[in-house]
Amino acid sequence: MGYSLNITQADAVLEKLRKDYRVFAPRRFPKQGRYSDTDIVRYAEVERFSDIVWDVKSDYPAKEVLTPIQQTIFYFTEDEYRASKVAAKPILLLARPCDINAQKIQARIYAGNGGYDDFYYTRMRELVTFALMECGGGDDTCFCVSMGTNRTDDYAIALRFSPEGVVVGVEDESFAPYFDGMPQEDYTPAFVEENELKVTPPDLSDIEVRKALKKHPMWKEFDSRCISCGSCTVACSTCTCFTTRDVIYGDNPEVGERRRVSASCQIEGFDQMAGQRELRSTPGDRMRFKVLHKFYDYKARFKESHMCVGCGRCTNRCPEFISISATVNKMNAAVEEIKADMARKGV
Numbered sequence: 584m585g586y587s588l589n590i591t592q593a594d595a596v597l598e599k600l601r602k603d604y605r606v607f608a609p610r611r612f613p614k615q616g617r618y619s620d621t622d623i624v625r626y627a628e629v630e631r632f633s634d635i636v637w638d639v640k641s642d643y644p645a646k647e648v649l650t651p652i653q654q655t656i657f658y659f660t661e662d663e664y665r666a667s668k669v670a671a672k673p674i675l676l677l678a679r680p681c682d683i684n685a686q687k688i689q690a691r692i693y694a695g696n697g698g699y700d701d702f703y704y705t706r707m708r709e710l711v712t713f714a715l716m717e718c719g720g721g722d723d724t725c726f727c728v729s730m731g732t733n734r735t736d737d738y739a740i741a742l743r744f745s746p747e748g749v750v751v752g753v754e755d756e757s758f759a760p761y762f763d764g765m766p767q768e769d770y771t772p773a774f775v776e777e778n779e780l781k782v783t784p785p786d787l788s789d790i791e792v793r794k795a796l797k798k799h800p801m802w803k804e805f806d807s808r809c810i811s812c813g814s815c816t817v818a819c820s821t822c823t824c825f826t827t828r829d830v831i832y833g834d835n836p837e838v839g840e841r842r843r844v845s846a847s848c849q850i851e852g853f854d855q856m857a858g859q860r861e862l863r864s865t866p867g868d869r870m871r872f873k874v875l876h877k878f879y880d881y882k883a884r885f886k887e888s889h890m891c892v893g894c895g896r897c898t899n900r901c902p903e904f905i906s907i908s909a910t911v912n913k914m915n916a917a918v919e920e921i922k923a924d925m926a927r928k929g930v
């Protein structure tokens with residue numbers, strides 16, 4: 584069943600939905616962007632149809648609704664603790680196909696990893712129903728088609744926005760009553776079939792190739808280019824690493840709260856161990872780790888997709904203009920060079 588709503592009708596449906604759901608969508612925050620006089624688009628609860636930013640990709644991913652950059656996980660006193668609480672109201676999360684597919688990956692890490700189920704992720708994920716935002720093709724950093732994340736069927740309703748309003752397809756019949764009396768129109772969501780940008784992750788199944796790639800000079804370039812700020816991982820749709828921090832109330836160090844805070848493998852000291860030892864002490868080492876984690880390790884471990892969904896947000900957010908797609912394509916060229924060299928030497 585499909586419906587075509589003008590802005591007034593869309594506001595009326597949103598008002599009905601908000602009685603049963605907290606509705607989250609990309610929203611514009613004026614003058615809170617990287618530079619003075621620039622905006623930022625990030626996920627937040629919306630109250631009116633005009634709050635929803637649908638015509639540009641959000642700067643930060645939908646994951647922020649499920650795993651905010653910081654959250655209190657428990658409160659403690661001298662000898663007791665209590666888990667934090669979240670609002671029990673269900674969430675309707677408006678998201679593009681890449682963001683919806685990213686949640687499959689996040690769920691694999693948080694809730695399907697060796698039998699361990701992350702309480703804080705799962706309690707949020709169980710509240711979420713997706714509303715698909717039909718994507719018109721993203722921007723020139725997107726490569727969802729290369730990563731196979733351009734399509735999804737994990738949504739209750741689908742939405743095609745325009746300046747005049749929104750066309751809605753209802754997949755989950757429990758949503759039909761919210762549209763009672765609204766003008767009907769047939770609608771099937773379209774998915775992006777081709778991006779301008781194409782990325783080809785290399786075949787790294789040969790351990791000798793992987794060993795040679797680890798020492799390849801391409802990673803040295805990042806020692807001078809990457810400033811280890813971590814912006815790319817904070818903006819990443821699928822990164823899950825976090826650390827914890829205790830916030831102490833007043834003078835008593837035994838009363839306070841523990842927060843979970845996003846962490847980044849790109850920041851110096853991320854992997855520091857006892858004795859100040861670090862496994863990846865240069866920006867180039869850390870870049871190699873991140874790129875291989877996204878484009879080799881995850882798939883090798885879980886035998887499904889790569890960990891990157893091709894949203895391009897890391898490229899958009901990098902202050903040094905380091906492009907993930909250019910880096911992967913460069914890695915692909917390095918692997919071809921390594922394989923040709925091995926063939927020449929008869930290895």
Ligand code: SF4
Nearest residue numbers: 819891892894895897
């Ligand atoms: S690595 Fe970059 S392109 Fe891939 S999912 Fe993360 S932010 Fe998106």
Ligand code: SF4
Nearest residue numbers: 809810812813815901
């Ligand atoms: S790649 Fe860019 S965004 Fe990521 S840590 Fe390096 S400079 Fe920062």
